[in-house]
Amino acid sequence: MTQNNSKNPINDNEISGLSIYTFVTNAHYKKRKDLLLIVFDDLVNYAGLYTKSSCPSIPVQWCKKNLSQNTIKAILVNSGNANAFTGVKGHNDLIKILAPLSSRLGCQLNEIAVASTGVIGEFLNTDPIIEALSDEKVKKLSNWDDAAYAIMTTDTYPKLSFTKSSIDGHEIKIVGIAKGSGMIEPNMGTMLAFIFTDANVTKQILSILLRDITNNSFNSITVDGETSTSDTVILFSTNKANHKIVSDIETSSINYFRDDLEGLAIKLAQQIVRDGEGATKLIEIHVTGVNTKNAAMRISKSIANSPLVKTALYGEDPNWGRVISAIGKSYEKIDLEKLELFFGDHQITKNGSIIENYDESLVKKYMKNERLIITINLGSGRHEHKVWTCDLSHKYIDINTDYRS
């Protein structure tokens, strides 16, 4: 396989030390890019987080079990088929694909990370994938736009984000791609998200950073409360940047980098929610004044996952009582008298019931916005959490009554 360092078509978000390839395999979808291969010039550091599902897909099993080494040569991602609940044959199919690829790349099998999304329970159509990865086909370098496109399933647009950061005065680049639209409530990791940087940091630093940023980004979004078999987020560093290698998490030199990384992850996460199946609105649920961070997370998720809240928001109906009910089903201890609820800047409750002179017409008007912020202050502590979700519309039903066709 040709290894070259020629520029990607979009220069500004080029990450040194990797090459992008995308393919139309026709394995599951017809005539669209559905396979992504990213090859690193050298073996690179990585950190991965995966679904907590007790029925994880074969690719998730593979990554968790086999990527025990510190370094990775390539990542291969297909869309259309999750290779989940496919048993021994599913595992063998994966090896069948990876064996020729690893020999071409001159690496070990377990130096290739993999991820798949799509239908669960169906066997991979391996031959077109193997064919696509043959020497003949892998010649033309691709770009990040195509990469983001190649990993889509029911997504209506590709998710891509790029940012520049710095470590010790040296410019650092970060690029992330993601996919996800339904079956979204990541719980450790997410749908699929891959973040690439040229930062020169150790594997241990990557692991800590990834865990930190995931809680406030990919683990803080929900479309339908579903955790998939395939959730995967992997952060790779090619270590090509010129600064001195960072191996101490306490150093202040990575503060900007950490913030920029989190900002990029939040952007990708929001892109996923905005593309939630059938979504017409992006909704931020901000829960403050809570005794513990965990309680704040549980309460915000309880609201964000409530189909009754989500349908009311779709209908632009300020039925705030449903938010109260959703707070209640978190089973966290709540002092009703202290609970303050806001839709946008409009305060709705005080002292345990609706405020005097509440003007519903103003809130009704606010609800016509495409981005809505619901804030709850429980008045009981100093912790807070923010999650993003979307509304629940007819189109969610349309898409999911017959997803496979």
Next chain:
Amino acid sequence: MTQNNSKNPINDNEISGLSIYTFVTNAHYKKRKDLLLIVFDDLVNYAGLYTKSSCPSIPVQWCKKNLSQNTIKAILVNSGNANAFTGVKGHNDLIKILAPLSSRLGCQLNEIAVASTGVIGEFLNTDPIIEALSDEKVKKLSNWDDAAYAIMTTDTYPKLSFTKSSIDGHEIKIVGIAKGSGMIEPNMGTMLAFIFTDANVTKQILSILLRDITNNSFNSITVDGETSTSDTVILFSTNKANHKIVSDIETSSINYFRDDLEGLAIKLAQQIVRDGEGATKLIEIHVTGVNTKNAAMRISKSIANSPLVKTALYGEDPNWGRVISAIGKSYEKIDLEKLELFFGDHQITKNGSIIENYDESLVKKYMKNERLIITINLGSGRHEHKVWTCDLSHKYIDINTDYRS
């Protein structure tokens, strides 16, 4: 208030020792029965279970706090307004209604059980309710059909069940009414359900029986995974039957009674699910071969609450991979190789993937039924659990985008 023992219109399910009254108050709905009062001849034993919501309604707070006595004179239920998150005013409104009623009935305030469902956060329209309960209006006895009707909100039909049982050779009657359609995943107690019997049993026996039967009935249904502010189930016994009073839970004399009570509760629970908002199918999820009862409950609920499973069932699409995914998001330990999945009698998986010679056309045909049974055998233990749910259709969205109008 007139207390008489004249027959209810439907004699067969008459329970000795109580009188039923229903009213059209026009308080929240217009021109339909929306208020139910049941008055007991004597003070009766009762047992109640209530929502676990941390934002419980005023009526739930009232019952939990005030019904500490052993006996009850009456129960009052209104529909259309939940009197939830209404604070001090909500509490005062309730007292305003109960004060004249208790004086008419010659009982204490805390000898009246109350329950309300409907919109959360709006104040009760008390005057029409007080007016309805005035001496003038309470003259005409009503029947169980009207009682079941008077407690409905978005329900499309009244839920009523009647059965005969026996204790020590004496005939026992049991009547239950319930309401519930959306915001249904009871967690301790349920939507609203009230069960009346003439069995001569102690309050302690009632409490134990209610807890037993609720787990396999009202706590084993789900429409949308929502726990409401108002969930309440109360079991009353008028003690009018002629057998010797039962005060020992270990006695075999109440075995039939317990079974019949559970059967009736399951019937009511199934009626609620069949009337799930927008439901077109009643679905039974049966999880067997599990190490613990709790794990079996969590796995079955995880499937029953999955919007992706429910939309696939609505679309009659045998997308069984979504069931696997929903099992996975229970986070219980699963041996994928042992997992056997059935739609009706059709086995789908074996040894960790789809069975050989799987014929999807047969399963497609099966899915056209109005009642579907999905069975999962995890092959790992002797425990099992069954839950009932419905599919998720366009109509759920229709109903809930504008529930208040």
